[in-house]
Amino acid sequence: MSIRFNKRTSCEPSLRLKTSDVSTNEATPSTPLDYKEGLGQVLLRPNPPRSSLCKRARKQHDRFRRIGAWALVIAITTPLLAPSVATAQVAVRGKTVYTMAGDAIKDGVVVIRDGKIAAVGPASGVVIPDGFTVLSAEVVTPGLIDAHATVGLTGIFNQDHDQDQIEHSAPIQPELRAIDAYNAHEELIKWIRSYGVTTVHAAHAPGEIISGQTLIAKTRGNTIDDAVIVPTAAIAATLSPSATKKERGKSPGTRGKLIAMIRSELIKAQEYLAKREKPKSESTNDDAKDDKKPARNLRLEALGRVLKRELPLMVAANHVQDIANVLRVADEFHIRIWLDSAAESYLMLDEIKAAGIPVIVHPPMMRAFRELKNMSMETASRLIAAGIPVAMQSGFESYVPKTRVVLFEAAIAAANGLTFEQALGTITIEPAKLLGIADRVGSLEVGKDGDLALYDGDPFEYTSHCIGVIIEGEVVSNTPR
Amino acid sequence: MQRFPSTILWMLVLMPTACSAQERHYAFVGARLIPISGDEIAEGVLVVRDGKITAVGATSDVSIPAGALRVEMNGKVIMPGLVDTHTHIGGFGGADSSAPIQPDVRIYDSLNVLSPGFRRAVAGGLTTLNIMPGSGHLLSGQTVYVKMRKGGKTIDDWFYLDADGHPMGGMKMANGTNSQRKKPFPGTRGKSAALVRERYIKAQEYRDKIKRADGDPEKMPARDLGLEALVEVLDGKRIVHHHTHRHDDIMTVIRLSKEFGFRVVLHHVSEGWKVADEIARAGVPCSVIVIDSPGGKLEAVNMSLKTGGILERAGVKVAFHTDDWITDSRLFLRTAALAVRAGMSRAGALNALTLAGAEMLDLSDKVGSLDVGKDADFIVLSGDPLSVYAKVLETWVEGVKVFDRTDATDYLHAVGGYGAGDDLTPYLCCIEQSEDN
Numbered sequence: 001m002s003i004r005f006n007k008r009t010s011c012e013p014s015l016r017l018k019t020s021d022v023s024t025n026e027a028t029p030s031t032p033l034d035y036k037e038g039l040g041q042v043l044l045r046p047n048p049p050r051s052s053l054c055k056r057a058r059k060q061h062d063r064f065r066r067i068g069a070w071a072l073v074i075a076i077t078t079p080l081l082a083p084s085v086a087t088a089q090v091a092v093r094g095k096t097v098y099t100m101a102g103d104a105i106k107d108g109v110v111v112i113r114d115g116k117i118a119a120v121g122p123a124s125g126v127v128i129p130d131g132f133t134v135l136s137a138e139v140v141t142p143g144l145i146d147a148h149a150t151v152g153l154t155g156i157f158n159q160d161h162d163q164d165q166i167e168h169s170a171p172i173q174p175e176l177r178a179i180d181a182y183n184a185h186e187e188l189i190k191w192i193r194s195y196g197v198t199t200v201h202a203a204h205a206p207g208e209i210i211s212g213q214t215l216i217a218k219t220r221g222n223t224i225d226d227a228v229i230v231p232t233a234a235i236a237a238t239l240s241p242s243a244t245k246k247e248r249g250k251s252p253g254t255r256g257k258l259i260a261m262i263r264s265e266l267i268k269a270q271e272y273l274a275k276r277e278k279p280k281s282e283s284t285n286d287d288a289k290d291d292k293k294p295a296r297n298l299r300l301e302a303l304g305r306v307l308k309r310e311l312p313l314m315v316a317a318n319h320v321q322d323i324a325n326v327l328r329v330a331d332e333f334h335i336r337i338w339l340d341s342a343a344e345s346y347l348m349l350d351e352i353k354a355a356g357i358p359v360i361v362h363p364p365m366m367r368a369f370r371e372l373k374n375m376s377m378e379t380a381s382r383l384i385a386a387g388i389p390v391a392m393q394s395g396f397e398s399y400v401p402k403t404r405v406v407l408f409e410a411a412i413a414a415a416n417g418l419t420f421e422q423a424l425g426t427i428t429i430e431p432a433k434l435l436g437i438a439d440r441v442g443s444l445e446v447g448k449d450g451d452l453a454l455y456d457g458d459p460f461e462y463t464s465h466c467i468g469v470i471i472e473g474e475v476v477s478n479t480p481r
Numbered sequence: 482m483q484r485f486p487s488t489i490l491w492m493l494v495l496m497p498t499a500c501s502a503q504e505r506h507y508a509f510v511g512a513r514l515i516p517i518s519g520d521e522i523a524e525g526v527l528v529v530r531d532g533k534i535t536a537v538g539a540t541s542d543v544s545i546p547a548g549a550l551r552v553e554m555n556g557k558v559i560m561p562g563l564v565d566t567h568t569h570i571g572g573f574g575g576a577d578s579s580a581p582i583q584p585d586v587r588i589y590d591s592l593n594v595l596s597p598g599f600r601r602a603v604a605g606g607l608t609t610l611n612i613m614p615g616s617g618h619l620l621s622g623q624t625v626y627v628k629m630r631k632g633g634k635t636i637d638d639w640f641y642l643d644a645d646g647h648p649m650g651g652m653k654m655a656n657g658t659n660s661q662r663k664k665p666f667p668g669t670r671g672k673s674a675a676l677v678r679e680r681y682i683k684a685q686e687y688r689d690k691i692k693r694a695d696g697d698p699e700k701m702p703a704r705d706l707g708l709e710a711l712v713e714v715l716d717g718k719r720i721v722h723h724h725t726h727r728h729d730d731i732m733t734v735i736r737l738s739k740e741f742g743f744r745v746v747l748h749h750v751s752e753g754w755k756v757a758d759e760i761a762r763a764g765v766p767c768s769v770i771v772i773d774s775p776g777g778k779l780e781a782v783n784m785s786l787k788t789g790g791i792l793e794r795a796g797v798k799v800a801f802h803t804d805d806w807i808t809d810s811r812l813f814l815r816t817a818a819l820a821v822r823a824g825m826s827r828a829g830a831l832n833a834l835t836l837a838g839a840e841m842l843d844l845s846d847k848v849g850s851l852d853v854g855k856d857a858d859f860i861v862l863s864g865d866p867l868s869v870y871a872k873v874l875e876t877w878v879e880g881v882k883v884f885d886r887t888d889a890t891d892y893l894h895a896v897g898g899y900g901a902g903d904d905l906t907p908y909l910c911c912i913e914q915s916e917d918n
Binding site for chain 2: 155156157158159187188191192344346347365367368369370372373374375376377378397399400401402403404405408411412414415416460461462463464465
């Protein structure tokens with residue numbers, strides 16, 4: 001992708017993207033001009049002749065105004081050579097900048113140098129260096145974090161070939177890695193990114209006792225290797241009826257069997273660890289026999305990392321008895337837990353708090369049926385009021401819509417008991433802390449990644465637009481959404 | 482002790498009459514009124530008597546009738562009850578898996594008015610619903626238009642009745658991929674259209690036989706429930722509500738409706754933005770769904786939040802629907818707000834939640850706007866209807882409050898919580914039907 005600026009054109013912005021960068025599904029069909037304008041795609045045409053540039057830019061500006069977007073872009077200062085975006089130096093001005101590290105800044109500026117935040121503060125106190133591209137918005141927030149998405153594993157088409165969010169061949173398979181399935185080109189990733197999501201914890205959908213290793217990625221990149229920031233973040237698990245089997249003779253068929261199975265597997269992993277890590281003894285034949293290390297076992301190795309507390313177990317559970325089971329297993333094996341979904345967690349506030357477990361709460365707009373039948377739009381606010389760390393997730397959708405958008409979900413939480421900043425916290429700094437990536441993302445602080453989302457109003461209002469998304473200094477989305 | 486019960490007895494006898502006269506005559510004063518049929522009124526009065534609207538206007542223009550109970554509504558917003566042109570709450574029903582076309586089946590023979598889905602609907606401000614069978618058939622049965630009256634015990638209590646006293650409703654049809662399945666269902670789009678044409682031709686012949694009989698019972702054809710219902714479609718008494726997503730499927734619906742002259746509303750229209758001018762030229766109204774992301778099935782991959790606005794600008798009449806469980810009835814206002822976010826006009830979006838929907842159900846003489854003579858179906862909001870922070874505080878149907886956010890049970894259904902949800906697996910379009918049947 002490239003953004004070029006040319007001082008010599010008389011009108012100000014001439015921001016061009018190559019068609020190869022045009023990625024939303026809306027942009028691809030070949031359709032009449034009026035449609036393209038209707039979808040605000042004028043921007044995205046390839047290399048228009050110079051003569052039409054101003055007209056086009058004006059048109060684009062009119063379009064933005066028409067839909068009420070605050071013009072993204074643009075006082076462009078100087079550079080004679082067009083900087084490529086990867087190395088572009090960017091500054092963002094916001095009427096309100098929510099840093100999520102202290103109070104919001106009125107008329108604030110964030111300076112991003114070489115992909116990292118170099119300065120944050122009020123416009124009066126921060127100098128924007130010469131040559132920096134300057135973007136403006138009503139509201140600026142840290143790039144949003146989705147604490148449990150299946151996008152990347154789950155594709156837009158919902159056909160067998162693009163659904164890698166859960167493997168049903170066996171109930172316990174911690175050896176399965178999200179990194180081996182994640183599609184960095186997935187349209188749904190671009191969809192959520194266009195609303196401000198810059199980081200996802202890509203994890204499996206609930207449905208088997210242990211379904212695999214999760215990852216954390218930025219919502220950009222040509223391959224997962226470009227996108228990934230934590231290759232293995234957690235082991236995903238489900239301790240609830242959605243992991244049980246309906247077919248007679250298949251296990252687990254009940255909650256009791258399910259818990260017996262995970263305990264057995266964790267005990268096996270304890271024994272495996274003990275044998276693999278036992279120091280060699282010098283001595284008798286018998287001892288030497290004992291010293292024989294078991295062959296590498298990917299499954300037990302992965303569970304071993306949970307037992308050693310290197311990785312948390314992210315456990316989906318919704319009913320109150322299932323949440324109780326999670327706490328019991330956590331206590332028995334002394335493992336780290338991220339509680340996932342937790343629809344009835346408002347009945348277990350004291351217990352969850354006492355166990356020191358954070359919650360990746362169900363989306364407030366989830367459908368209230370089966371395990372989630374007792375979910376509430378107020379679950380997040382009740383957990384936060386009890387002092388329990390909460391991060392928001394888009395979760396898994398098996399049908400339509402194929403993904404949720406955490407911005408929209410946090411908005412519902414904001415309208416149902418959370419303050420604005422608490423709700424924004426559930427999609428920025430709180431997931432960053434929970435996921436262990438707060439040194440890089442989640443707030444606007446010097447030294448952190450230059451990941452920002454720009455809005456033309458209250459980001460939670462239905463009728464506001466996300467007008468720009470920046471990842472490590474790169475403008476990855478600028479179509480008002 | 483002896484006299485006390487008799488006092489209570491007298492109170493019980495006297496109070497309902499005294500109260501109901503009073504209860505049915507109200508003046509709601511001071512709210513911002515959004516009548517839909519006219520400009521918004523910054524500070525207005527809405528007078529309601531015996532279930533009908535008797536006056537609407539600015540506080541300066543409307544005098545409050547003597548005998549009306551004055552209700553202060555300062556700072557609140559009142560707009561018509563929302564009309565959902567397409568929902569699946571109340572239980573599953575409609576056609577079974579025996580055949581792709583089943584016009585004899587009525588959805589109202591399978592609805593449970595005690596379902597929590599209806600409690601959530603009034604919590605979302607919905608007062609009129611078109612309850613439909615699913616989209617897993619070319620024609621899955623007769624839909625029913627209902628109104629969420631207080632204290633409904635059976636679905637009969639909620640019917641809209643036509644001039645002949647029959648429950649009003651439409652006919653649900655679908656094309657595209659949902660209705661393509663194993664035999665006896667069609668396997669292609671071409672076959673789908675052929676099966677539909679074949680059946681409508683039969684209905685034409687059936688209608689002609691009845692005409693020729695001219696009342697002579699000897700010459701009348703044997704009664705056929707399915708063909709009878711299709712004759713109602715051909716006669717324009719029953720509107721076809723047609724699930725359709727892809728642009729070419731949309732054009733197929735228009736083609737068939739022209740061939741047989743049936744009235745149709747296009748539902749979902751995920752790719753309606755591609756053929757907006759063609760839809761406008763055909764003069765066919767659209768009921769649009771707004772969802773949080775595209776995809777989930779091939780037909781919806783090109784879904785755009787801009788569809789509502791694009792259709793509106795092309796001159797198409799636009800309504801919205803929840804398709805509950807696809808979207809939640811409690812979030813129906815959000816549908817309009819997201820459409821505005823993507824370019825639709827505010828007035829158009831609010832119209833699409835109310836009056837446009839009423840028109841698509843032939844109910845606009847009764848509901849859909851705050852106009853004198855219409856049913857007193859309205860909602861009271863804490864703020865602007867397009868704001869995420871606005872709450873539905875009260876829902877009124879025919880001058881009776883059916884939802885009150887301050888009531889504990891109503892609140893539970895408005896926000897969710899223990900006991901608020903369904904044990905039922907939601908009706909997600911064609912998935913359950915095609916796999917379980």
